[in-house]
Amino acid sequence: MEKLTGDKTDSIFLEKEIGKESKFQGAVFEAIKYTIQGPDQCAYPREVVQHHGGCCIAAALPDGRFLMVRQYRFAVQQELLEFPAGKIEKGEDPAVCAQRELEEEGGYLAASVKEMGYVYPTCGYSTEKIFLYYADQLKRTAQHLDEGEHVKVEYLTLSEILQLIEEGQIHDAKTIILAYKIKTMREKGCRCSE
Known part of the structure; x- marks a missing residue:
């Protein structure tokens, strides 16, 4: 074998x-x-x-645009554009974390969430595992940002996101990987929300 x-x-x-x-x-x-x-x-x-790991969620609105967040990342000393993401609390289910982060950062709840795999962003020195999700059938609620968290919500189509990646404007690895996973799923004719 x-x-x-x-x-x-x-x-x-x-x-x-x-x-x-x-x-x-x-x-x-x-x-x-x-x-x-x-x-x-x-x-x-x-x-x-x-x-403990993290999650990243790409949430599609009915008009085809994706919810993204722009925020300053102190560790790399720059502002980044990302899909909503966050740390998994000890013992927390990754899918629950993803939905929680979508509402906290983006102000939406998702009726449909699909697991899109996981990645090890820095496997040379960290055990961090980031679970990737796709969400649609969104319902508007309100943001519930953590203390000290400051984000601006932006809405972009998948084509716009991929263009920004190709232009070197999006540097966040989990966002790049998830965007290309969604592109591949769509090219295969799969509905990401199934």
């Missing part, structure tokens, strides 16, 4: 944990310095950010 990518127990490159030391424990993540034994039986350091 062929091995599947992502198998955590069976790899010729398997690295085994032989030591660990927590370096930082914050509200969002924990930084851990591991010592691992590589496939060559030698010991190596690995620094890992342990993260």
Whole structure:
């Protein structure tokens, strides 16, 4: 039987944990310095950010436009245009998180939500897993931004989003990946909301 990518127990490159030391424990993540034994039986350091994960949701309005949010991201010191997204609370279902973030940031509830897979945005040093969703059949409610959160809602068609990506105007990886997943689904003639 062929091995599947992502198998955590069976790899010729398997690295085994032989030591660990927590370096930082914050509200969002924990930084851990591991010592691992590589496939060559030698010991190596690995620094890992342990993260509960996140979600990203592309919400389509009846007119075909998608809800997006523009916000300043302090970590990269710039304003980014993104699909609504957020951190999964410990033990929270990712789909619930996605719907919560859509309402908090965008002011809409979705009657239909479809899972579109997941991505590891920085697998070289973080366990963060971002779950991707598509939503439609939206009902307008109101934004419920977190304290200190400041966003501007914008509405763009998929073509406009893809054009901005191609022009180098959208840099957020989860948004780029989700936009192309939706494009692929539509090209295959699939309704993303099924």
